[in-house]
Amino acid sequence: MKQLLMLLMAILLPLANxxxxxxxxxxxxxxGETRQIKIQLPRNYEENQDKRYPVVVVLDGDYLFEPVAGMIDYYAYWEDAPEMIVVGINQDGRRTEDTYYSEQNFLPEGKGAKFFEFIGMELLAQLDQKYRTANFRIIVGHDFTSNFINYYLLKPNPIFQGYINLSPDLAPEMAKRITYSLNSAESRKWFYLATGSDDVPALKEGILGLDNQLKSVENELVEYKFDNFQDATHYSLVGKAIPAAIENMFGVYRPISTKDYNEKLLQTSVSPSEYLIEKYASIEELYGIKKKISLNDFMAVYRAIEKTRNWEEYKNLYKLAQEHFPGTMLGTFFEARYEEETGNPKRAMRIYQNAYGQKNIAFLDADFMLAKADAIKKDFGY
Known part of the structure; x- marks a missing residue:
């Protein structure tokens, strides 16, 4: 287990630096005391003054913060997840009392109740005041602390939207309470649950029981994912579960994949440009992030239009490209392709020529655009 975590850290720490x-x-x-917290701000946080970021709260921050923060930085670097503010709460020697619950009703009591209020009423409030936070929050825990994070899910209007449960040590009634809360959720929730084939047997039994209950949840607002990692122990499963949870929670955020291209964009019943617009509207709605449409996604839609010969789709696409990549040849190229394929070759030729002096982007440069104009001129004798 230690060797796996050391390998994970060796990979991730250079990125986190x-x-x-x-x-x-x-x-x-x-x-009534002082607690140590770790905070990882996104790259270029100071430069991006108008940008807001989701928040990830990591319990057991003394050992869980670095793997979570490193993987989030890694996924954000490749634009497979948004940049996020990651906050770790050190609990070394205190996690048992921090997660204490009543033996009568199995809800936080004593120090556990105070720790619950510390996160919900103090820590998050200060983070919102001090940093540019978006209205999307995730909380992460492992065994005792994993059970604890779900108490926030039980509240009306939970303050966290995402819950990453790493081998939870479930309190009595917790499985039933989680299932009820997810069934009755009135806003979007992401719930991730993980165990391993070599997890602690008593914990694994309860986790598998919870999974069986959650399979019956039919709430369209809930995204549930369960992993049972082969040959993973109570500790090594953490290294596998963190990236799996991130991928699950931010599926719509990722660039258009080959699967999406083949199964969605190439279907004649789907408007590729509308799919693109809806994808980014969903990102803003779900995560509170206004994201610029990526060049990768523009290129995917471009290839789909060329493949399906649905030339009218270029109308929306060139307007979007001019908005998201102003001053570049991208929007000009899409507009010229529209005119070229809808019976206006002379106008297309002029648009290609007008690209001279605009910024190169992707495969588009002055030579390419002028060659397209010359080809039309030659074909039609202009």
Whole structure:
């Protein structure tokens, strides 16, 4: 287990070094003590003054923060997940009392209740005040702390939308309570659950029981994912589960995949440009992030239009390209292709020529655009 975590850290820490990691002491009125927290700000946080970021709260921050922060930085680097503010709460020597619950009703009690309020009423409020946070939050826990994160799910209007459960040590009634909360959820929720073939037997039994219950959840607002990793122990499963959870929670955020291209964009019943617009509208609605349409996604839609010969789709596409990549040849090229394929070759030729002086992008440069104009001129004798 230690060797796996060391390998994971060796891969991720060089990436995390480019992000801003801060260590702060938080004086809590609720707890009556000072707690150490770690904060990883996204790359170029200071430069992107108009940008807001989702927040990930990591319990067991003394050992879980670095794997989570590193993987989030890695996925964000490749634009497979948004950049996020990651906050780890150190609980070394305190996790048992932090997660304490009543033996009568199995809800947080004593120090556990105070720790619950510390996160919900103090920590998140300060983060919102001090940093540019978006209204999308995830919480992560492991065994005791994994059970604990689900208490937030039980509240009306939960303050977290995403829950990453790494081998939870479930309290009595918790499986039933989670199932009820997800069934009755009135806003979007992401729930991830993981165990391993070599997990602690008593924990695994409860986790498999929870999975059986959650399979019956039929709420369209809930995205549920379960993993049972082969040959993974209670500790090594963490290294496999974190990336799996990130991929599950941010599926719509990722660039258009080969699968999406083949199964959606190439279908004649689907408008590729509308699919693109709806994809980015969903990103803003789900995660509170206004994301610029990526060049990769423009190229995917372009290839789909060429493949299906649905030339009218270029109307929306060239307007979007002019909005998201102003001053480049992208929108000009799409507009020229529209005119070229809908019976206006002379206008297409002039549009290709007008690209001279605009910025190169993807495969588009002055030579390419002028060659397209010359080809039309030659074909039609202009």
């Amino acid at each position: 480019f992000a801003q990691i801060k260590y702060e002491n938080f004086s809590s009125t609720k707890l």
